[in-house]
Amino acid sequence: MKDEDKTKENIFTAKIIKPEVLFKSIFNFSPDAIIIVNNEGIILQANAQAEKIFGYxxxxxxxxSVDILIPERFRKRHDEHLKNFIAKPHIRLMGSELELYGLRKDGTEFPVDIALGFIGTENGIIVLSTVRDITEHKIRDTQMNLLLSLTQAINEAADLNTALDISLNKICEATGWNYGEAWVLGKDKRSYVCSPVWCASDSGLSKFRKSSEKCVFQGGTGLPGRVWSSKKAEWIPDVSIISEDIYPRVTVAKECGVRAGLGVPIISDDEVLAVLVYLMYECQKKDKHMVDIVSAVAIQLGSIMRKKLVEERLRASALYARNLIEASVDPLATISPDGIITDVNKATEEVTGVSREKLIGSDFSEYFTEPDKAREGYRHVFEKGIIRDYPLAIRHTSGEVTDVLYNATVYRNEAGEVEGVFAAARDITEYKRMEEAIRISEAKYRGIFENAAEGIFQSTIDGHIISANPACVRILGYDSAEELIASVTDARKLYAEAGRRLHLVRSIKSDGTVSDFEAIINRKDGSKIWVLINAHALEDSTGKVTGIEGMVMDITNRKRAQKNFQVLIDGSPDAIIAVDRNFNILLTNTHTEKLFGYSRLELIGNSYEMLLPDRFKFKHAKYCSEYFDNPSTRLMALHMGAFAKRRTGSEFPVEINMSPVETAEGIVIVIDVRDITEKKE
Known part of the structure; x- marks a missing residue:
């Protein structure tokens, strides 16, 4: 540029746009917030956009201090960055990989990008910060990333439930919800039920999940029902403070600590395919950005899930039809108008000994012992449209012949034209085999029934004995089943404890079965024995319980041994305590009650740790866990300073011996606790 041109430019700039005017215009009309601070972090100047995005x-x-614009958790780090920047000032452009956040006057945070510049003055460095609110950018990134990952994952999903599972988990991970579930249309096509897929950030929400599984919502009721009916997302800031009319699961929500809730519909072709429900532990006002993210994902999900739903329905329909064919024990085949096989099921392969691949395309009549008769039956189908119980015989490749009853009907296309014949061959040989098998089975059952060591019985629900095997007769002291059935007209009289059989019957009716049911039984001679009963309900065709069938075992000797064992340990001068792997007390002796001040009922079923001072519980639990991994007889010596705690809270020194006992339920520790107060003194 010539000197003359430079002079003209300087005159123009000086007269038309003064530097301070130019700076002020750029400063105030910048779309980004501009904040100027001194080297101590004190704000010297802020533009209009800074007022707008920070609310001051x-x-x-x-x-x-510029700290008022920075979240508290970042302030210490920011102070260090400012000192470093002042010491070595440099220009930092936007787009750094740092996760930066601003703090508004109302306390809300928002993501920002910051560019830094500086001006050197005689009073030190002045820092120019350009702050850009990137909330929308973050949302778009989140939406895009979530959409991309979801779209790819859902497209690869094998079925609709897998697609829903992926959606729930990825949205929870991306947006911070603690719990997610999906609601789908029930079998009645009028109500909404919980899908089998769900996700949760911790096990504390399992109780809420169990409550959801029991719920069924009609349109307009509950969060899922309202979202389904309105086809719009719904946000509840705190589900725990609203009425059951609005949120029926409010009680369990309170118990689980659930607060904010969001329901979003997945819509395709104006039809709600599912409702996604999300919950979190914190109360939170409606977050429009979060709703927008989940809604945007739901829109994308709608089209993908529609495709998945159609694919699944087609797959299910085809699979259902194929399963029906393959599930048939009868040989099934479709045959063309010219007598060529077009499809067969597994039963046809088995009865002919020929593979499906070879059967298809061959003449159907060649597999019968009388091909002409088979073709005659086929012509009859085309003339009459149907044939029933037409006798034929199929020859297996091995030479074996199977007598069948041939049933067939024509099938047509949409235009009503006959496309072929659908044929079924009922194997009557199998019926004969079944009859023989049933006879053998009954004989086998009778042999087991008669020779079993345990008693086997059947009775009506009101106590009439129907049958009893020899072992059962022997246990009850009778000479024969006939004598037992004739003598005991009411099974309640067999039970020495009033109401014990009623307890058995109630358990059977409630659960359908009962295991390890103990009772005292009156024998024919008046003596009493302990028995163990395992039984199940007998039901009629309507499902009504009409009787009881079960096994009975004489456990008198076992009970006597248990009693003798209790007497034995009650005679010990030490406290004897048996605990399981979870440190629950299974057994105690009399001296345990005396030493610790608890009754046996207060001890059984509770944790062994109730007998330990608090300061030893952790160390002792660790020791016991290691002991279960390598059980052996051990002595916890005096140098360990072992102490126990009475019910009163007082402590006393003890010696502890631990011995493993192997039971059917696993290893049990038997602990011998000796008070050594006098020995210590």
Missing amino acids: AEKELINR
């Missing part, structure tokens, strides 16, 4: 008036910012 300019006068509220000037001469205040």
